[in-house]
Amino acid sequence: MTKIGVFLCNCFGEIGQVIDLESIRKRLESDPAVDFVTVRESLCLPGDAAEAHARIRERGIARVLLGACSPYGRMEIVRLGLAKEGVDVRTVRAVDLREGCAWVHGKDPRGANRKAANQIDMELAFLRNTQDSKDVAIAVRREALVIGAGPSGLSAACGLARMGFPVHLIDRGTAPGGTLNRVTKSYPTEEPGPQKIAALVDETGRNPLIRFYGKTNVASVKGYAGDFKVSLAGPEGNTSLRVGAVVLATGARLLFPQGLYGYGKLKGVITQMEMERQFATGKPACRSAVFIQCAGARNAERPYCSTICCPLSLKNAMRIVDEVPGAKAAILHRDIMTPGSVLEAYYRRALHKGVRFIRFDAERPPEVRGDGQVSAVEVFDAISGKTRTIETDLLVLSTPLVADPESAALARMLEIPVDRHGFIAEVYPVHPVETRNDGVFICGTARWPVSSDQAMAQGEAAAVKAASFLGRQTVSALTMSRVPGTKLGHATANAEACTGCGNCVAVCPYHACRLQRTGQRSVSRVIKVRCKACGSCASVCPNGAMQIPEQNYRVTGEMIRRAFREVR
């Protein structure tokens, strides 16, 4: 039988004044599963954990029940103390006797004592019936795959390689660099695009730890964090890799504005990338350039701000003013999006250079005039309330970045979610480059529209996150939790009870459940490394085949049975 040790904290009377700890002690001591009950003045003060640990060791106790305070009080300090002494905190259960019983129910001591007794009984039921998940250890493949060799992918690959990890860097183009290769000046430093990534591109060729695969796509991905089996399709056929981590840096595309503001019909209506090309091959021959912001963005179809288009227009408008003699530039916008200090200063610079800014309302977009060639733009100036006509021979449409369908296909392969715009979703805003599939990291515009500088910072972030995973030789499934040592367990499938209905597969948010054919039937199998012990599968399984051993149905049932019982 499991031996349970119980520590009850008096908290210098904070608990003991309301909760009758002595009668709890007497009652628990008559329970055959309980080896000892110790009432202490405190459990969280220096030295307490060592004394508790000594008692646990002396009695050879497998499981511990603490009756003390709330986890938002000092219970975490108690658990941390025990963990530092070497106690496996997964064997420790805690009852909140202070905040949850003595303090809130201080005016009703009878009720407080009953609640305390019920909660203690529930946790004892847990400890009596809980079982241990069998842990699985996997060897981590000490190398990474980076998909996409634009600014974010390059900085991820170089970051990993500089930390000593071998990297496979693939791109569907022939050479690394991505869109930045076609940008003659990048904002806000005005450095030529290729120069910005020159050091990274150079390192890709020089660093023996980086292997670049041009014209290569991912054909398939199998496996999980620590051991992904990847098949690459390249010019020389398929290559198989086994990598510990994957960084997705596939970028995005600029919206092609067919039909918008006369694009495709009128000469002189171009996109930002076409303007870049004009600057690359000389200077645009124009007397005036008008930029229209949010062309195809912040509308019903694409209700988001693409971040980069305002600074892009600032840059190109200033170039027109600076480099084309006598030419003027105007930016028609809905809001100028230049958050921060650097971009706001850039905006001020454009104002000082004489770039004209006219705000329009989404309901009254500018109208383009011209016959074969753009001649003027008519815009209702939302600030002055007047309609203005700007003669121009060049109209630049600032179109948003849109998600690349290839990224969505990769996301499906890697079993990570995309948002409703098709960009790849992070696990939580506080963890912006991590995904729901451990070992898969995201960066750059595949994740969300960002500047090349931000994309490179994200690449570095993804490298650091991937490295901290790759740096471990083995990982055990039970450590695959954001807070080490706190994963409850993982689901197990009872193959005999499973009827292969697939409910668990449909409901698992982590793609940890799979149906596997064995002979005539399919049964569920759990990838333990991926399981986060959320219990979704267990709750939808009609046959009780899916269980988390720690919190199995007997545990839950026994706990519920004790939840509201009258205790003598």
Add this chain to the structure above:
Amino acid sequence: MADHKKTVLVVGGGVAGISAALDLAAGGHRVHLVERGHDLGGQVARLDKFYPTDHCAFCPLWTEIRRCKEDESITVHTLSRVETLEPREGKHQALVVESAPVVEPSLCINCGRCETACPKGVAKPIWEHAYPPVYLIDRDRCGDCRACADVCPTKAIAFDREQRKIELDVDEVIWAAGFDEVSLAPMKEYGWGTHPDILTSLEFEAWKAEAGENRGKILRRSDRAVPRSIAFIQCAGARDLRLLPHCSAVCCMHALKQAQWVKRRTPEVDCVILYTDLRTVGRDYYEYALRDFNGNGVRLVRGRPSMIYPLPGGGIAVRYEDTPTGKREIRKFDMVVLNGNLQSALPLRPVPGAGPELTGEGFVTAASVSCGFVMEPADVTESAIQASSAALRSILGTKG
């Protein structure tokens, strides 16, 4: 390079500093995390809500704070500041001064007996979401009677603890000191300080907090009555060459979050946001604003106020030009929330002779490794990205 384990000094224990510290520790490096406050978490830990999820701001941070404390590679120095920092043989020698708390957090069990015993009412619980919860004694208003020390069951209260000076040899330094509110008192037109119902957005955040003293009720600060109307003023002190030329980047979303929250709690309150440009560049941010453009209840008015002043008969007048109509308006509001006056913390609390090189606007230049608001106005997501990137640059010893 790869196998060399470094010791890194991280200055600032907010989102940026915590994230950088955890990434460094995960890579096997040692970290000294220096935080000036009583606990980790910085400004974000004190926020009531978090955009764009509208979740509790503290919850996601709580895990990270816990991990910092749990990790044996991270030494957390709270109530601390870097006094000097000197280059030495390619490294840095730092002198960190740890102030002695009157209430020792490792001993305080949060029982509150000091609060009951204190005749001057200066023993108070720390702000609601601090972890672990402890009591603080305001020494400036304390009568020195020591009644609190006498009743403290764990001897957590002592008035004679001495500050500690710690010398650290570190390989790298990451600046992550975050932001502070800069006083709006010099900008008379905002009326800050003239009336209790003119608040900065951080003051309002604490005032309306679900865990705060009003338990989430939306009340006027002057008389605790439910306000009929609240004006949220954007770019107060920011994008303004007289005070802060930069855009503080977080305020548009912050105002939207607060206004939407007010409407959710108390739908009858009329909420108006007066903005210059509505900057919503992150994931889901524009759709967050769209709720209001589509008639969710918060009114968005493009315009910058020229004068805000308390009215003799009660209420606060806001004079502004409604730019779409071109009309000069004067409207009476019951409360005014000022948003924007956030500045990099380093110019406000410099490290004498030891700080990093700053731009004219007070942000850390590329000559040093930094992350979060001291590098460039940033929200939680941006700060977390910059923090990981700063961690990499410290590991590799590259700048910029």
